Amino acid sequence: MSRYIIRRLISVIPTLLGVTFVIFMFQRLIPGDPAVAMLGEHATEENVQRIREQFGLNRPLFLDRDALANGDLRGFFDTQYLRYLGRLVRLDLGNSIHRRIPVAETLAIRFPATIELALLSMTIAILVGIPVGIASASRRNTLLDGTTMIGSLVGVSMPIFWLGLMEIMLFSVFLQWLPSGGRLSTGIEVEAITNLVLFDSLITGNIPAFIDAFKHIILPALALATIPTAIIARMTRSSILDVLQEDYIRTANAKGLAERVVLFRHALKNAFLPVITIIGIQTGTLLAGAVLTETIFSWPGIGKWVYDSILARDYPIVQGGTLLIAIIFVVVNLLVDISYAVLDPRIRYD
Amino acid sequence: MAEITPDEIGVVDFAVREHRSLWLDAWRRLVSSNTARLGMVVVMIFVFSATYAHFFWVYDAKTDLDYSLKLKPPNLFPTEEIAEPHYFGTDKLGRDIFRRTVHGGWNSLRVGIVAVSISMFIGVVLGILAGFYESMRITYMEKIVLMVLIALALGSLSAWIARQPIQALLFGALGAVSVIFENFQKGKPIRTVIFALVGILLGAISGMLVSPMVALVCGAWGALVGVVISLSLGGKFFSNIVMRFMDIILSFPAYLLAIAIVAFLGPGLEKGMIAIGVVGIPVYARLARSAVLSVSQKEYVLAAQSVGESHSRIMVRHVFPNILSPIIIQATMGLAAAILSAAALGFLGLGAIPPEPEWGSMLGDSYKYLSSGAWWAVVFPGLAIVFSVLGFNLLGDGLRDALDPKMRV
Numbered sequence: 001m002s003r004y005i006i007r008r009l010i011s012v013i014p015t016l017l018g019v020t021f022v023i024f025m026f027q028r029l030i031p032g033d034p035a036v037a038m039l040g041e042h043a044t045e046e047n048v049q050r051i052r053e054q055f056g057l058n059r060p061l062f063l064d065r066d067a068l069a070n071g072d073l074r075g076f077f078d079t080q081y082l083r084y085l086g087r088l089v090r091l092d093l094g095n096s097i098h099r100r101i102p103v104a105e106t107l108a109i110r111f112p113a114t115i116e117l118a119l120l121s122m123t124i125a126i127l128v129g130i131p132v133g134i135a136s137a138s139r140r141n142t143l144l145d146g147t148t149m150i151g152s153l154v155g156v157s158m159p160i161f162w163l164g165l166m167e168i169m170l171f172s173v174f175l176q177w178l179p180s181g182g183r184l185s186t187g188i189e190v191e192a193i194t195n196l197v198l199f200d201s202l203i204t205g206n207i208p209a210f211i212d213a214f215k216h217i218i219l220p221a222l223a224l225a226t227i228p229t230a231i232i233a234r235m236t237r238s239s240i241l242d243v244l245q246e247d248y249i250r251t252a253n254a255k256g257l258a259e260r261v262v263l264f265r266h267a268l269k270n271a272f273l274p275v276i277t278i279i280g281i282q283t284g285t286l287l288a289g290a291v292l293t294e295t296i297f298s299w300p301g302i303g304k305w306v307y308d309s310i311l312a313r314d315y316p317i318v319q320g321g322t323l324l325i326a327i328i329f330v331v332v333n334l335l336v337d338i339s340y341a342v343l344d345p346r347i348r349y350d
Numbered sequence: 351m352a353e354i355t356p357d358e359i360g361v362v363d364f365a366v367r368e369h370r371s372l373w374l375d376a377w378r379r380l381v382s383s384n385t386a387r388l389g390m391v392v393v394m395i396f397v398f399s400a401t402y403a404h405f406f407w408v409y410d411a412k413t414d415l416d417y418s419l420k421l422k423p424p425n426l427f428p429t430e431e432i433a434e435p436h437y438f439g440t441d442k443l444g445r446d447i448f449r450r451t452v453h454g455g456w457n458s459l460r461v462g463i464v465a466v467s468i469s470m471f472i473g474v475v476l477g478i479l480a481g482f483y484e485s486m487r488i489t490y491m492e493k494i495v496l497m498v499l500i501a502l503a504l505g506s507l508s509a510w511i512a513r514q515p516i517q518a519l520l521f522g523a524l525g526a527v528s529v530i531f532e533n534f535q536k537g538k539p540i541r542t543v544i545f546a547l548v549g550i551l552l553g554a555i556s557g558m559l560v561s562p563m564v565a566l567v568c569g570a571w572g573a574l575v576g577v578v579i580s581l582s583l584g585g586k587f588f589s590n591i592v593m594r595f596m597d598i599i600l601s602f603p604a605y606l607l608a609i610a611i612v613a614f615l616g617p618g619l620e621k622g623m624i625a626i627g628v629v630g631i632p633v634y635a636r637l638a639r640s641a642v643l644s645v646s647q648k649e650y651v652l653a654a655q656s657v658g659e660s661h662s663r664i665m666v667r668h669v670f671p672n673i674l675s676p677i678i679i680q681a682t683m684g685l686a687a688a689i690l691s692a693a694a695l696g697f698l699g700l701g702a703i704p705p706e707p708e709w710g711s712m713l714g715d716s717y718k719y720l721s722s723g724a725w726w727a728v729v730f731p732g733l734a735i736v737f738s739v740l741g742f743n744l745l746g747d748g749l750r751d752a753l754d755p756k757m758r759v
Contacts, residue, residue: 011594014594015594015597015598015601018594018595018597018598018601019598019601019602022598022602026610026614063511065510065511065512065513065564068511068561068563068564068567070561070563072563073563073566073567076563076567150385153740153743153744153747154736154740156743157686157690157736157739157740157743158736158739159690159693159694159697159710159732159735159736159739161694161697161713162693162713162728162732162735162736165713165717165720165728165732166728166729166732168720169720169725169728169729172721173720173721173723173725180721285603291605291606291609291698292605292694292697292698295698296717303606306606307609307698310609310610310613311699318610318613322602322606322610325602325603325606326601326602326603329601329602329603330601333601
């Protein structure tokens with residue numbers, strides 16, 4: 001077991017290196033000189049040159065063979081990509097081009113908004129998806145089963161940005177019950193402790209702010225929860241049906257146990273393994289930022305931020321945000337794999 | 351006692367039973383399922399209307415503009431004000447949404463087919479190669495090719511540093527040598543040491559011609575190359591490289607990677623197709639690899655091997671046809687996913703270039719008017735997306751049941 005975990009941990013290193021490489025290449029290959037982008041179109045040639053030197057943009061991309069030929073081993077490794085890696089190790093993601101504040105700082109403020117939304121959506125998805133899956137598996141081939149399966153297929157087929165628009169249309173425009181976007185109404189302040197507004201307003205006892213925050217988050221959370229709910233329900237159902245065909249279930253049935261006991265005591269435990277996996281992967285996807293949902297609901301998370309920065313050509317943000325998202329994705333997948341090995345002793349990896 | 355004929359007791363005479371192929375069987379299962387039939391009907395309506403509109407219903411998006419009809423709600427019959435019926439209403443430029451929705455189908459269909467073809471072709475080829483060589487012993491010639499390629503790839507770094515293309519070729523030759531002397535008598539550790547030494551010599555001697563420092567670095571790198579090619583790598587190594595590469599693509603969330611690729615290539619429907627296609631490659635590679643891994647242990651593959659068929663022939667004739675069903679299922683579902691992704695890109699303004707009709711960009715154009723009550727401009731293109739995607743998903747679900755009876759639940 002521990003050998004498997006160590007091997008799996010080591011296998012993350014080349015993946016992460018590859019991720020940094022791809023992100024680095026994207027920024028360098030995108031048309032336009034970053035130095036000009038930093039200074040604006042009207043910068044003088046001297047200033048551009050100065051910025052290039054300051055940020056090492058005049059250095060070669062990966063390895064400097066000219067420096068090495070002159071006997072300079074340090075200069076050989078003093079290149080853009082390796083400098084970039086060095087900065088990453090020091091958690092320095094650079095400054096935003098337009099607002100000139102450190103990317104890492106803004107990420108730390110923006111990311112909790114995404115976490116909050118993702119966690120709430122996942123909670124909704126689990127609370128709805130698993131019971132629905134269990135119900136339709138235990139009443140297989142009934143009207144209920146058929147309806148939920150078609151329903152979940154519709155859920156998977158739904159463009160969430162459109163669903164979000166429909167929610168806004170119904171609840172914000174026609175019924176006017178809920179706000180159509182943002183995280184808090186203007187004028188309402190919450191003391192920032194964790195930057196999770198729901199949590200912060202609760203522990204500071206700020207009930208009006210909590211209600212306001214909840215009103216803002218519920219529509220995007222529902223929209224975002226649609227696909228995970230559908231996937232979790234389908235997975236729960238098919239996994240339970242798989243387990244119900246096992247011998248030990250037949251034994252339990254044969255010795256006359258109530259159907260309810262067989263389902264909840266015997267079948268569920270084993271059926272939950274693939275469900276947990278799918279929950280993990282979906283959580284990774286949600287944490288990775290829901291660009292579309294965040295855009296529609298003006299939710300100040302990282303997805304919308306990265307997207308806005310792509311349009312504004314603010315590449316340090318794109319680079320930093322994408323890197324964070326990719327790392328979260330890789331780490332969540334790693335945790336899912338490891339938890340799988342821990343939870344299911346039958347699985348042995350060589 | 352009366353004589354009993356086989357007909358009377360309903361015995362099936364297997365010798366004269368009607369011949370049914372695997373695919374015909376699957377087809378029968380498919381059309382007997384309600385959901386699959388529904389899916390087929392939806393897909394057919396979608397494909398037919400899109401194709402018909404593209405070829406026979408003339409529409410020039412560039413000249414379609416009428417401010418007097420701006421944001422009119424749907425009207426089923428001509429009125430005094432509005433001469434023509436607009437079943438889905440009109441958008442902010444007074445364009446008929448029904449017409450644009452039907453025409454938009456052609457673009458979605460195109461994106462779906464092209465994107466899925468890109469990811470399916472590259473993914474399946476990579477997946478078959480990876481899975482096949484992971485489970486098969488590779489032949490002598492294949493091993494030479496693999497080692498030469500690895501040595502060339504690694505050696506070219508040293509050659510690039512020293513500006514001596516010839517060095518890469520020397521390393522390549524060293525790779526071939528490592529296969530020829532695979533069963534070195536003195537044992538593995540000695541073999542590794544010898545190859546490391548040869549590597550140092552290859553890198554350092556030619557590096558000396560440039561400068562001592564270059565010789566040092568090239569020598570160190572050469573030692574590493576020597577150690578790697580002395581390891582007698584096999585198909586497992588090749589498969590690992592391919593799959594790690596797929597992992598890197600998979601470690602980006604699909605939407606974000608597609609957006610990044612489009613940001614890099616520039617907006618446009620064709621760029622979107624490429625982006626969505628590239629993002630989808632790992633799914634097919636993983637699927638094909640795992641299917642090949644299970645197929646390659648089957649008796650018919652062993653039989654083909656034992657009669658001496660070449661690896662490429664086994665892959666094409668025996669392995670590929672037997673992994674087709676999961677790939678067909680995935681491709682159908684993939685069409686649905688590609689249409690969704692294309693709509694998402696279009697919505698963000700990174701898809702089709704206006705005024706080209708495309709469902710996602712139609713939504714992106716109109717959603718700002720939702721607060722002023724223009725629901726029709728958002729509802730209908732969205733419904734078109736939902737129904738076409740649902741159609742492909744239903745069909746894919748039915749195909750899964752039809753093609754793979756084992757997976758039926």
